[in-house]
Structure formats: C-alpha cells, structure tokens
Amino acid sequence: MSSRLSGNEAVAYAMKQINPDVMGAFPITPSTEIPEYFAAYVANGEVNTEYVAVESEHSSMSVCIAAQAAGARAVSATSSCGLALMYELLYVAASCRLPITLACVNRALSGPININHDYSDSMGARDSGWIQIYAENNQEAYDNIIMAMPIGETPNIRLPVMSCMDGFITSHAVENIELLETDVVRKFIGEYNPEHYLLKKENPLAVGPYDVSAYYMEHKVQEAEAMKAAKSRILEVAAEFEKISGRRYGLFEEYRMEDAQLALVLIGSTAGTAKAAINKLRENGIKAGLVKIRVFRPFPGEELARALAGTRAVAVMDKSEGFSANGGPLFAETCSALYDLKERPYMINIVYGLGGRDVKTEDIEKVFGRLTDIARTGETHPVYTHMGQRSREEETA
Amino acid sequence: MSTVYNLKREVEKPTRLTGGHRLCAGCGTGVVVSGVLRALDREDRAVVVNATSCLEVSTFM
Numbered sequence: 172m173s174s175r176l177s178g179n180e181a182v183a184y185a186m187k188q189i190n191p192d193v194m195g196a197f198p199i200t201p202s203t204e205i206p207e208y209f210a211a212y213v214a215n216g217e218v219n220t221e222y223v224a225v226e227s228e229h230s231s232m233s234v235c236i237a238a239q240a241a242g243a244r245a246v247s248a249t250s251s252c253g254l255a256l257m258y259e260l261l262y263v264a265a266s267c268r269l270p271i272t273l274a275c276v277n278r279a280l281s282g283p284i285n286i287n288h289d290y291s292d293s294m295g296a297r298d299s300g301w302i303q304i305y306a307e308n309n310q311e312a313y314d315n316i317i318m319a320m321p322i323g324e325t326p327n328i329r330l331p332v333m334s335c336m337d338g339f340i341t342s343h344a345v346e347n348i349e350l351l352e353t354d355v356v357r358k359f360i361g362e363y364n365p366e367h368y369l370l371k372k373e374n375p376l377a378v379g380p381y382d383v384s385a386y387y388m389e390h391k392v393q394e395a396e397a398m399k400a401a402k403s404r405i406l407e408v409a410a411e412f413e414k415i416s417g418r419r420y421g422l423f424e425e426y427r428m429e430d431a432q433l434a435l436v437l438i439g440s441t442a443g444t445a446k447a448a449i450n451k452l453r454e455n456g457i458k459a460g461l462v463k464i465r466v467f468r469p470f471p472g473e474e475l476a477r478a479l480a481g482t483r484a485v486a487v488m489d490k491s492e493g494f495s496a497n498g499g500p501l502f503a504e505t506c507s508a509l510y511d512l513k514e515r516p517y518m519i520n521i522v523y524g525l526g527g528r529d530v531k532t533e534d535i536e537k538v539f540g541r542l543t544d545i546a547r548t549g550e551t552h553p554v555y556t557h558m559g560q561r562s563r564e565e566e567t568a
Numbered sequence: 569m570s571t572v573y574n575l576k577r578e579v580e581k582p583t584r585l586t587g588g589h590r591l592c593a594g595c596g597t598g599v600v601v602s603g604v605l606r607a608l609d610r611e612d613r614a615v616v617v618n619a620t621s622c623l624e625v626s627t628f629m
Contacts, residue, residue, distance in 0.1 A: 380628030
C-alpha cells in the first residue's frame with residue numbers, strides 16, 4: 172500500500188499497526204509528533220494501548236520498564252535531551268533484559284541548545300546495552316520499527332531496541348512510502364509471551380534487585396552474550412521481513428562497493444547525498460563506494476572489515492563529536508574493526524553536520540578528492556578533521 | 569480486603585517480609601515495611617515497588 176508520510180508519522184503508523192500494550196512518552200522536538208499521532212490513535216479507539224502521559228522522559232522510560240516487566244509490550248519515542256534524561260533508565264531497561272522499543276529521533280544534544288540533527292544523543296547511549304538500528308529515510312524508519320520487537324523479544328536476546336532516524340531530515344520530510352497491511356504486520360510481530368514477568372503469579376520474582384559482586388559480573392556477561400547473539404538474529408528477522416515486504420536489509424548497506432578503491436563509512440540520511448555524489452564520481456571513472464551503517468549496536472566489525480578489505484582509502488564520517496580528541500565514535504569502531512586486516516586501507520575521520528549543518532554532494536566529492544590524494548601519496552595527516560565549519564583554515568577535506 | 573481497621577487482626581497476620589534481611593540493628597525500615605505489608609490479606613498477590621535505597625539492597629538478597 173503506497174502512501175506519503177513524514178518519518179514521524181510513518182513510525183507512529185507502524186506503532187499503530189503493532190498495537191503495543193503501553194506507550195509512555197513525553198514530547199520533545201523533533202520526536203513530538205510520534206506520541207501526538209499515537210495519542211490520536213488512542214483517542215479514536217484505533218489501538219488498545221494504554222497511553223501514559225508523564226512529566227518527564229525519566230518517567231516515560233520508567234513506565235516502559237514497569238510495563239514490560241509486568242509482561243506487556245511497551246514503546247516510547249524521544250530525542251536529544253529527552254534521551255539524556257532517560258539515561259539511567261536505559262541501562263536499567265537493558266540490564267533487566269526488557270525488550271522495549273524506543274523510537275529515537277536524533278537531534279543534537281545540548282549545549283549550546285540546538286534542535287537539529289546529529290547523533291550526539293544516541294551515540295552517548297551507545298554503551299547502554301540497547302540494540303541501535305539507524306534509518307536512512309522514512310521507509311527504513313517504518314521498516315525498522317516493525318523489525319524491532321521480533322529482534323529484541325527473542326529469548327536468547329531480550330534486549331531493548333532503539334530505532335533511530337535523523338531529526339527533521341527524516342522525521343519531518345514527507346516521502347513516498349510503502350506500508351504493509353496491518354494484519355501482515357500483526358502476524359509478523361506475533362504475540363508477546365515472555366517466559367518471566369512480574370504478574371505471573373505462579374512464579375514470583377524480583378526485577379532489578381541489588382546485584383552483589385559475587386553475581387553482578389555474570390549478569391553483565393550474559394548481557395554481552397545477548398548483544399553478540401543479536402547480530403545473527405537481526406539478519407534472520409531481516410530475511411523474514413524481506414518475505415513480507417520485498418525490501419532487503421543487512422547490518423549495513425554496501426553501495427557500489429564491489430570494485431571500490433575509495434570508500435565512505437557513515438550513518439543515516441547522508442547516505443542519500445553520498446550515493447548521488449558517488450554516481451557522479453563513477454561517471455568520471457573514480458572507483459568510489461559507500462558503506463552505510465544500519466546496525467551500530469551490535470557493531471558489525473567482522474563484516475565491515477570484509478567489506479572494506481579491498482579498498483585503498485576510507486573516510487569515516489561521524490555526525491557527532493565524541494570529544495575523545497582522537498576522532499568520532501564511528502571512526503573508533505571502524506578502525507578497531509579493520510585492525511586485524513593484513514592489508515588495511517588508509518583511514519581518516521571527518522566529523523561533519525553537527526547541529527544540523529548541511530552537507531552537500533560537493534562536500535562529499537571533496538572528501539573523495541582527499542581520499543584520491545591519500546591513495547596516491549599515503550599521507551593521511553591530519554587524520555581527524557571537521558568539515559563544513561565557517562572557519563575553513565583547519566579544513567582539509 | 570476489609571475496610572475497617574482493626575489493629576489486633578492486623579498484627580495477627582503472618583509477616584510478609586521474609587526474615588534475615590540485613591538492615592542495620594535498630595533500623596525502623598523493617599518494622600515499617602512489615603506494617604505496610606499487613607495491609608495485604610493472606611490470599612492477596614502483590615507487586616511491591618520501591619525506590620533504590622537501603623531497603624532494596626538489604627531485602628532482596
């Protein structure tokens with residue numbers, strides 16, 4: 172069924188088709204529309220969901236944790252400072268092994284306060300134990316929400332899933348989109364029948380109790396094992412999803428990588444811009460390619476190393492500044508993943524687009540221009556730079 | 569659940585808070601929690617929720 176929806180409406184519509192038991196949400200730009208649309212579905216009787224209006228994101232995630240612990244399916248949506256206010260609860264949700272689904276509409280995290288897109292919010296939560304899946308466009312945002320529960324609820328995984336899309340660029344732009352029929356979505360999601368839950372009277376249990384040093388580490392290892400297991404489950408669910416949608420997903424998307432010598436690694440909507448630039452460069456005989464990371468947690472390190480093994484030079488483009496003084500988070504992960512390759516490509520890091528700073532096809536072409544030089548000379552210095560800022564003295568891309 | 573409070577009946581109920589908690593000697597929390605849990609009747613099932621505190625740390629393990 173074809174439609175035209177904004178990213179936010181597409182996500183809200185997917186949630187409506189899923190018909191979760193509970194939504195706990197608090198408005199924050201640019202994710203506000205998701206609970207807004209959803210509240211209308213509740214008011215119109217189109218879903219059976221218990222919608223809990225709360226006074227903060229700390230509470231919205233607490234509601235989701237309580238509901239999911241009780242044996243229900245819970246969803247939420249947030250952005251930026253809202254995600255930051257959930258921070259403590261993100262860890263509680265993951266360590267209690269509660270497969271909550273959270274739509275994260277990425278927005279720069281203060282300060283200075285800014286409402287536009289970058290990944291500084293969800294990158295800050297990358298070590299919280301949540302599965303993180305990123306969308307390039309509205310279609311992917313819709314599809315990823317539908318795949319979230321079958322991934323997270325798997326018995327050997329039981330981890331919450333953060334389904335991310337770019338604030339405003341994806342959340343507010345209206346695009347053509349293919350929607351699934353609701354009965355197909357419901358069948359795909361299935362019933363939620365957790366093995367353990369608070370309201371199961373035959374089996375009283377404590378959720379989230381104090382964990383002493385003698386046992387704490389065992390539980391964290393189990394959580395780590397679950398995250399490792401998630402990688403194959405994400406691919407299984409993608410294969411099942413392809414059967415009902417015809418759309419194919421992996422841990423990342425490779426674009427014109429089959430013979431690429433120069434490649435970009437990046438996340439989200441910038442992939443569309445990069446693809447356009449790559450098409451133009453390819454017409455001029457430049458063997459350019461792109462790896463668009465879809466799944467950031469678990470990080471597909473081995474697979475990424477294989478995808479980049481044949482390249483000469485790679486630019487990892489981070490749309491968040493990690494303040495490590497050693498490059499952004501995607502760069503750190505990618506370098507780590509490629510370390511064991513016998514022949515590694517030259518690697519640089521371009522931090523770009525912070526706080527919604529625009530990135531154009533010409534910017535991407537400049538990055539490939541620099542990669543061309545690096546492939547020829549082997550000179551990567553400076554490895555870690557920023558692109559697109561007003562002062563261009565330090566800009567080398 | 570009876571709505572009329574009767575102290576004698578309440579204190580005759582078996583305590584719901586399992587013995588062996590590790591609250592400090594003399595701490596009033598155990599007494600308070602036992603008292604609150606007496607609001608439940610024998611056949612009641614309940615989910616007890618509390619904020620992170622000594623009570624949480626001292627009564628789960």
